[in-house]
Amino acid sequence: AAFPKDFLWGAATAAYQVEGAHNEDGKGLSIWDVFSHLPGTTWQDTNGDVAVDHYHRMQEDVALMAEMGLQSYRFSISWPRLLPNGRGTVNEAGVKFYSDLIDTLLAHNIVPMITLYHWDLPQALQDEGGWEVRSTAHAFEEYARLCYSRYGDRVKLWATFNETIVFIGHGYITGSHPPSVRDPARAVQACHQVFIAHALAVKAFREMNVQGEIGFVNVLQPHTALTNSPEDRIATEIADAIHTHWLYDPVLKGHYPETLLAQTQALWDVPRFEPGDDELLRNNICDFIGLNYYRRETVVANPDETKTASNHNGEPNSGAEFGFKDLFKFVRNPEGVYTDWDWEIWPQGLTDGIMMIKERYGDIPMYITENGLGAKDPIIDGEIIDEPRIDYLRMHIDAMEKAMAQGADVRGYYPWSFIDLLSWLNGYKKQYGFVYVDHQQNLARKRKKSFFWYQNVITTRGEQR
Numbered sequence: 001a002a003f004p005k006d007f008l009w010g011a012a013t014a015a016y017q018v019e020g021a022h023n024e025d026g027k028g029l030s031i032w033d034v035f036s037h038l039p040g041t042t043w044q045d046t047n048g049d050v051a052v053d054h055y056h057r058m059q060e061d062v063a064l065m066a067e068m069g070l071q072s073y074r075f076s077i078s079w080p081r082l083l084p085n086g087r088g089t090v091n092e093a094g095v096k097f098y099s100d101l102i103d104t105l106l107a108h109n110i111v112p113m114i115t116l117y118h119w120d121l122p123q124a125l126q127d128e129g130g131w132e133v134r135s136t137a138h139a140f141e142e143y144a145r146l147c148y149s150r151y152g153d154r155v156k157l158w159a160t161f162n163e164t165i166v167f168i169g170h171g172y173i174t175g176s177h178p179p180s181v182r183d184p185a186r187a188v189q190a191c192h193q194v195f196i197a198h199a200l201a202v203k204a205f206r207e208m209n210v211q212g213e214i215g216f217v218n219v220l221q222p223h224t225a226l227t228n229s230p231e232d233r234i235a236t237e238i239a240d241a242i243h244t245h246w247l248y249d250p251v252l253k254g255h256y257p258e259t260l261l262a263q264t265q266a267l268w269d270v271p272r273f274e275p276g277d278d279e280l281l282r283n284n285i286c287d288f289i290g291l292n293y294y295r296r297e298t299v300v301a302n303p304d305e306t307k308t309a310s311n312h313n314g315e316p317n318s319g320a321e322f323g324f325k326d327l328f329k330f331v332r333n334p335e336g337v338y339t340d341w342d343w344e345i346w347p348q349g350l351t352d353g354i355m356m357i358k359e360r361y362g363d364i365p366m367y368i369t370e371n372g373l374g375a376k377d378p379i380i381d382g383e384i385i386d387e388p389r390i391d392y393l394r395m396h397i398d399a400m401e402k403a404m405a406q407g408a409d410v411r412g413y414y415p416w417s418f419i420d421l422l423s424w425l426n427g428y429k430k431q432y433g434f435v436y437v438d439h440q441q442n443l444a445r446k447r448k449k450s451f452f453w454y455q456n457v458i459t460t461r462g463e464q465r
């Protein structure tokens with residue numbers, strides 16, 4: 001059946017992964033500009049210096065979005081492009097890039113959805129302590145206020161952070177993302193500062209009376225116990241508490257899950273609250289939640305050492321999860337079908353995940369802000385025949401429709417990604433886009449088979465898929 005008339009058929013990207021121009025027109029360096037140049041941090045030493053050069057090809061790319069019939073485009077703003085030092089002096093050339101992008105989108109009737117933070121913290125703020133210090137949360141509020149003042153007249157959909165579990169989890173637990181710390185206690189405190197930064201930005205949004213909605217984007221990751229044993233079922237509950245409740249409760253309920261909070265404070269004396277933090281969290285609930293769904297994880301008890309996943313061909317698995325010794329770890333599901341990067345293809349998990357969020361948080365408006373297949377796409381006679389991606393997306397549109405039929409208020413769908421782009425640790429080999437980028441032909445764009453398939457899905461409002 002067709003989706004509601006006002007349902008938004010979109011696609012997503014992120015600044016560091018598409019823009020390039022990493023030090024052009026006054027832009028400051030982000031922690032990823034610095035980290036990706038350290039030897040051995042990324043697959044084949046790839047980095048975002050050029051990425052797919054969206055900064056210089058924005059008009060061409062938006063014309064392709066319009067040709068596809070995109071109704072909405074989710075992108076992130078590079079904080080150091082606007083505030084090279086993280087706060088203070090504004091780089092007007094940077095402000096203009098996004099203003100032109102927004103005007104071009106609106107001229108093509110494409111609704112912009114902005115993500116303020118998609119992992120690219122200004123290096124200047126990292127040098128002061130990054131997410132571990134409160135001053136970064138205050139700098140984030142200043143950055144958010146700048147964006148609201150410059151773009152709030154034209155942009156109605158805003159999200160503060162993308163996938164905190166990933167940039168905090170890999171930044172402070174596995175160490176595979178910057179700042180390469182391996183200390184769960186510091187991770188919990190940094191995560192708390194991010195929640196405070198979010199609350200300050202929501203408060204500012206309301207005070208400045210920005211016309212629109214503001215939300216938060218999290219990984220949506222339902223968990224299945226491998227066996228019915230008490231150990232595996234308890235491990236699965238712990239995985240839900242850490243991966244879901246800890247990340248969602250503060251922004252949808254306005255407080256941490258009590259039991260886990262008591263445990264982390266008893267164990268590590270974190271998160272440490274400052275006076276007023278409770279009220280900040282309680283009084284700044286999201287208007288919507290953004291859900292990034294790729295896979296479910298199958299859980300077992302984890303009495304032995306934690307294993308940081310890398311995929312079967314030994315490549316770093318940038319989305320790979322981490323276990324916690326004595327608590328839980330993720331394993332392959334014997335019945336599972338997996339991608340080349342060992343992510344289970346399990347569309348039912350999208351239906352189950354949406355209903356899990358509705359069950360725990362009530363009737364919160366939702367956007368599927370990411371969903372896609374990371375793969376090495378087949379090229380046949382010069383055409384990119386990415387049938388596996390079409391199958392993956394079709395099954396997940398079906399799964400989303402099932403959840404909507406059960407009463408979930410899903411308002412839009414943003415496949416990751418509009419265009420092949422830099423995958424943080426996996427370079428350019430792991431493709432997600434509707435549009436191919438030819439790295440042997442000066443980054444020339446080429447429409448994949450899925451480009452035309454999705455164009456028809458949008459034209460028929462999901463009727464044909």
Ligand SMILES: C[C@@]1(C(=O)O)OC[C@H]2O[C@@H](O)[C@H](O)[C@@H](O)[C@H]2O1
Pocket residue numbers: 014017118162163292294318319320370374416422423424425426430
């Ligand atoms: C780790 C990985 C991947 O490369 O597969 O997961 C899926 C997708 O999630 C997004 O939030 C990241 O910005 C994007 O780069 C992708 O990152």
